[in-house]
Amino acid sequence: MKFDHELIQEIKSRADIVDVISSYINVIKKGRRYVAICPFHDDHDPSMNIDPEKQTFTCYVCHHSGDVFTFVSDYEKIPFMDAVKKVCEIINFDDPRLHQNEIKRPINTDLQVLYNCINELQKFYRYGLETEEGNIALDYLSRRKISNEQIDKFGFGYALNDGKKAISYLQQKGFSLKNIEDIGIALAKTSGTSDSNAGRLIIPIFNTNGQVVAFSARRLVDDDSPKYVNSPETKIFRKGSTLYNYNIAKQTARHDGFIYIVEGFMDVLAFDSIGISSCIALMGTKLTDTHVDLLRKLNVEIRLCLDGDNAGQQAMMSLMTMFDKANLSYRLVSKVGEAKDPDEILKNSGSDELKLYVNSLVDPFDFALNYYKNISPLDNIDDRKKVVSHFAPMLLSIKSKFDFDDCLYKLAEATRFNPNAIREYVKSIKTNSDNNKTDDFVDYFDSNRAYDKKTLNKELRRLTLAEKTVLEQMMNNKDAISFYERNIKYFINEIYRQIANYLIQFADESDTVNPSIIMDYISSFEPENKKELLNEIVSLDTTPIEKDKLDEVLNECRNIIIEERNKTFEKKNLLKSLEGKSDQEKAKLLKDYINKTNTNDAK
Ligand SMILES: [Zn+2]
Structure with a gap:
């Protein structure tokens, strides 16, 4: 799939950035804006601002910014075009243009064989449950009060006692012994390969997309074999990224508003x-970051x-x-x-x-307090102090004053300390640890913006400001791009120059331009300094200047740019001309130069 700007625009008009980002991280509504804990740096306050009008995101700490596609691309660490497809999946949008020029990757077909193989085996296990031998498994399930509906919903099965049958069934279906080994069920015996799950109740384990990837097999007779035999990790089964029943739970959780975690x-x-x-x-695994x-x-x-x-x-x-x-x-x-x-x-x-x-x-606070009360009688002062210091960070994180007081008194009661003493202690760690932190993100954001505006004119050099103004107009206007090509030709500012080059290239292929499509266009080239480029674009004020005033503004900027460039040029020439001159000559040349630049500035 190549960069098709019409398709990209269409997908973008359907994909709401707030919805898409919400499918990855918690997004909090603040007035008309949305904020989130930034996933691109070690963030503790919500530093990421999501603008639903511009359909962009910006982090005020690490300066990561972009649009819906760049978010997905950076979050999932996948190329831009893959991110476009991913966004389509999230919003349930499909279009034949998405599948053009798709390259089939051999590694995927390898995996596909394994998925097919294990899926075939699952069918065989399901069939096993219907055989007469399978009654032993059905009896067990009915003793556990598992309904027929549940047997189907969770795909329970039975592995025939003669483990060779499963192997020859799969071979008949065209799978090699290597495939069978690769799905993790081959048991080498002197009499040949056998199914390692033979004679057991089969509980299939699905990946997040609902494909069978592994099995848990339960013992059905009382012997000294292990109660459960679980598939080893394979090319298609990673314990660290699999959660039992996630494929079903993910469909209902958003509607329910909760998800339970059980053993x-x-x-x-x-x-x-x-x-x-x-x-x-x-199912006995440790929770990994992928699970989280x-x-x-x-x-x-x-x-x-x-x-x-x-x-x-x-x-x-x-x-x-x-x-x-x-x-x-x-x-x-x-x-x-x-x-x-x-x-x-x-x-x-x-x-x-x-x-x-x-x-x-x-709540976590009550749970933890109960936990400590249950495991320790808290009858010596050291234990009591330990409990207070364990809970202090939790208290600090409580935003509401009432909730804070509630927890404070509970803690005081459990540890038999004076509530005021605990309050003082919590205050002391607060002042020690985060003296400089601003709690309220809104204040932080607004004061930063005010700073920018006030100092922009003062601090930005004349040249940069003029270049920036031209670039800002180029973002929405092909005429401004032509003006740049004819009259300015290049920017001194490296980043502006790069963006301008992309704009020219894009304008060649398209009738219109706008900042958001340019961000996607740049991203599709995966430049090394993508983050810098996108952050610059997001920070530009691209509000179009009225048509009749635009020429005037552009010409004024052009004059400033040429003038400032000449100054730099003259300065370089001056330095060159000073080389090897006597002090007297140097003084004269410098005096001439200063006089000349002063009259220029006065003009
Ligand atoms: Zn950040």
Whole structure:
């Protein structure tokens, strides 16, 4: 696919930058603007400003800026044209022009074979459940109160006891032994290759797009083999980027406004039977940054619901740290009585009890406080102090004064310290740690802009200002571009000159120009200093000057530019002419030069 500016414009008119960015990170509405924690630097306050009118984003700290395509390209670290396609996926837009000149990459067809192979095996496992031998698996499922609907929805299957059958089935379907090894189920035996899942209940694991990529296989007879056999990592299965049931949950979570995180797949099924599909299971893996990104993309409240035992509660505490760091909003299901896990609650106490349980949500602060109260009697002063210092950063992050007081008193009660002492302590770490931070982003933004305007005329040199003014008019007007080509020819400012060159090139191919299409055009070349170029364009004031005044402004700028260029030129000549001259001669030449430039300036 090559750069087709009409198509790019069309996609852009359909894709709202706020919606698209929201599908990646949390976006907060502030008046008519939107702000977000900038994903391109280590941001703690929302420094990224999203302008829905201009359809651009700008970070006031790291100066990352651009439009909807550059955001996706930079966030996903993919080329511009791939980002265009990605945006189309997000907004559900398709067009034949998108698929022109598509190069088929051999690596993808390799992977496709594996996807096809594992998909065929999944079909074979599904068939296994219908055989007479498969009754052992069906019995197990019905004992676990799993409905037929759920069996279909989650794709449960059964691997026939004779593990050679699965292998020969796949070979009949045209897959090589290498393919079968590559999907991670081949078990080498003296009698030949066999299915490593043979005789087990099959729980397929899907990737985020809903393709089968791995299996978890459960033991159905009491022997000393492991209860679960999980597929090893393969070319198509990465534990660190897979979350059980994410493919289904992502469809419902945005509507529900939340997503539950549970430990095992049986918990996901328990949630499903009380009508909650927005639920994913960790299945024994550690949460990775990729997982966190997957959760963030949903832009919904995360609800942590791990097991009620010590290990589960401890895991929730460490996930809290991870979520705090990633700035995700979350609450936690509080442990009730002897509750162990959702699956057990459903089995022992029924669905009403489970519904009650999953809705008993507490804030991170309350959860952590309860956790400490449960594990430690807090009967010595050192432990009590430790708890206060653990909670101080949490208190600091609370914006509302009422919520702050609420938490402060809870902490004081639990640690038996005077609330005022804790308040003083929290204040002291605040003044120590972030003396210079501005809490209110709006103030920060507005004061920065005011600074720019006030000092622009004073601080920008005459030449740069004139060049900038011409460039600004070139962004929306082909006549201004022609004027530049005829009368100015080049800018001294390196960045302006580069942008102008792109403008000329683009104007050759298109009837109209505007800043947003130019940003895309530049991005499609992937220049090394793309960030700098886009940031410059976003900061330009491209408001068109009225037609009858435009010529006057352009001519005035041209005069300034030529004059300033000549001055630089003369200065260079002067320095050259001074070489090897006596002091007396030097003094005379300098005097002449100063007189000349003074009269020029007076004109
Ligand atoms: Zn930034």
